[in-house]
Amino acid sequence: MSDIRTQLIHHPYRAPAEFDALPVAVHKASTVFFKNVADLRSRRWKDKSGYTYGLHGTPTTFTLEERIATLEGGTHCLLAPSGLAAVALVDTAFLKQGDEMLLPDNVYGPNQTLADGELMDWGISHRFYDPMDPADLAAKITPATRLVWLEAAGSITLEFPDLPALNAVIREANMSRGAGARPIVSALDNTWGAGIAFNGFELGADVVIQALTKYPSGGADVLMGSVVTRDRALHLQLVDAHMRFGYNVGGNDAELVLRGLHTAVLRYEAQDRSTRALAEWMGQRPEVATVLHPALAGSPGHATWRRDARGAACLFSAVFRPGFSQAQIDRFCDSLQLFHLGWSWAGPISLCAPYDVPSIRRLPWPHAGGLVRFAVGLEAVDDLRQDIEQALQAMRG
Structure with missing residues (x-):
């Protein structure tokens, strides 16, 4: 192999196999070699x-x-x-x-x-x-x-x-x-x-x-x-x-x-705590008819959740009172500064999105008001609460 092009592709050096560390090595390949x-x-x-x-x-x-x-x-x-x-x-x-x-x-x-x-x-x-x-x-x-x-x-x-x-x-x-x-x-x-x-x-x-x-x-x-x-x-x-x-x-x-x-359980538990705190607080707001979250006593399936589960993730949904129009609820969402509008959840940043539940369900929906689903991130609970409060004020205005 006198040509450098061939030497670089078929180089004989192999690193020692004894290297050990916490991160798993990243292997990338389409072709895998066989011995014979x-x-x-x-x-x-x-x-x-x-x-x-x-x-x-x-x-x-x-x-x-x-x-x-x-x-x-x-x-x-x-x-x-x-x-x-x-x-x-x-x-x-x-x-x-x-x-x-x-x-x-x-x-x-x-x-x-x-x-x-x-x-x-x-x-x-x-x-x-x-x-x-x-x-x-x-x-x-x-x-x-x-x-x-x-x-x-x-x-x-x-x-x-x-x-x-x-x-x-x-x-x-x-x-x-x-x-x-x-x-x-x-x-x-x-x-x-x-x-x-x-x-x-x-x-x-x-x-x-x-x-x-x-x-x-x-x-x-x-x-x-x-x-x-x-x-x-x-x-x-x-x-x-x-x-x-x-x-x-x-x-x-x-x-x-x-x-x-490595940190999934810690993040799950942290977001669970923050979500419960915000869900309980929002359930007391005069603008909100009900909050849906399995750890809340009034949420459907709460007793089953208590029996079968050890945690409750980062999601809750708030159903607003019927007096608030969809335009007002949309203004609430647009007014949030820490909660971003977007899909998915369980990341470090908080998200929200409005839903028209009757249009995507076949069973009767028992609530007349509009719904917003919140995904709570890793921000401080007090900051998220203040963000929701200022957006509620904007909605009322």
């Missing part, structure tokens, strides 16, 4: 015993998958490019033409949009059930039902369902189908609980997904999702779909989530 043809033909990646191609995992992504599995209390984990991609992976792994999916009425909006769009086009139907009524779920299950989505707490309105009761309905339906029949899979979106507030598997779920974009990252700078199971057969179904769709995450993004995991 026999190695190329025999190496496997599905059980994380080896590496075959960058798309199928690196030491960095394998490490993150194992840590997320531990966080969720599961055994097997796959990473996806976003939380929504994790939802889509579950749908496409377990559903086929002629199947039916059941969604809670307070489902995460893009999950419903996927059901209304591509899944309908592929011959997969869906219906909605009342997540606060296990009997309604039981009544909605049909022989075509193959997947039931669960959320705790519900998107935007934060109802906390009885997950053990809902999963008991699914288990009973599976038992009635007999041996050999395709089972109904119970899939929990645990982004709100983050594997910290409760263990989704202990409450009966078969599959638990999470938007790692939120708490595991914590920096508002990464998009990523995870799908965790305890059942190897379900995991292998997911692995096959994951491979065929070409899902992958970048090494630098995996590095950021690995770093964020």
Whole structure:
């Protein structure tokens, strides 16, 4: 190798292997080298015993998958490019033409949009059930039902369902189908609980997904999702779909989530404390009809939350009194200075967004006033309270 171009590409030096430090090394590759043809033909990646191609995992992504599995209390984990991609992976792994999916009425909006769009086009139907009524779920299950989505707490309105009761309905339906029949899979979106507030598997779920974009990252700078199971057969179904769709995450993004995991519990607890303080204070404001937050006694599912959960995340929603118009509520949101208008949550900065709940739900909505959802960041509670107060004054004016 006399040419410098070849020397630089095929350089023989390898750094010593004994280096050890807290951060996980970032491995990036498309091509992975094999020792010989026999190695190329025999190496496997599905059980994380080896590496075959960058798309199928690196030491960095394998490490993150194992840590997320531990966080969720599961055994097997796959990473996806976003939380929504994790939802889509579950749908496409377990559903086929002629199947039916059941969604809670307070489902995460893009999950419903996927059901209304591509899944309908592929011959997969869906219906909605009342997540606060296990009997309604039981009544909605049909022989075509193959997947039931669960959320705790519900998107935007934060109802906390009885997950053990809902999963008991699914288990009973599976038992009635007999041996050999395709089972109904119970899939929990645990982004709100983050594997910290409760263990989704202990409450009966078969599959638990999470938007790692939120708490595991914590920096508002990464998009990523995870799908965790305890059942190897379900995991292998997911692995096959994951491979065929070409899902992958970048090494630098995996590095950021690995770093964020070190402080995830501390941030969850800190934002939980701040959120409860603001939610309780806002519930006493004359402009507000009710505040929705699982840790508040009047919020739907509060008793179930007390029984099953250890935390309550960073979200609360305020329903304003009917006397305030949507234009006034919009002015309130526009007047906030520390709370920024934007989607997502669990990052360091506080966010808010107004919602027209009746337009996105099928069940009757019991409140007449407009709703604003708040995502509390890591700012000082007193500063956030003052910001809300000045915006309320602007709304009244």
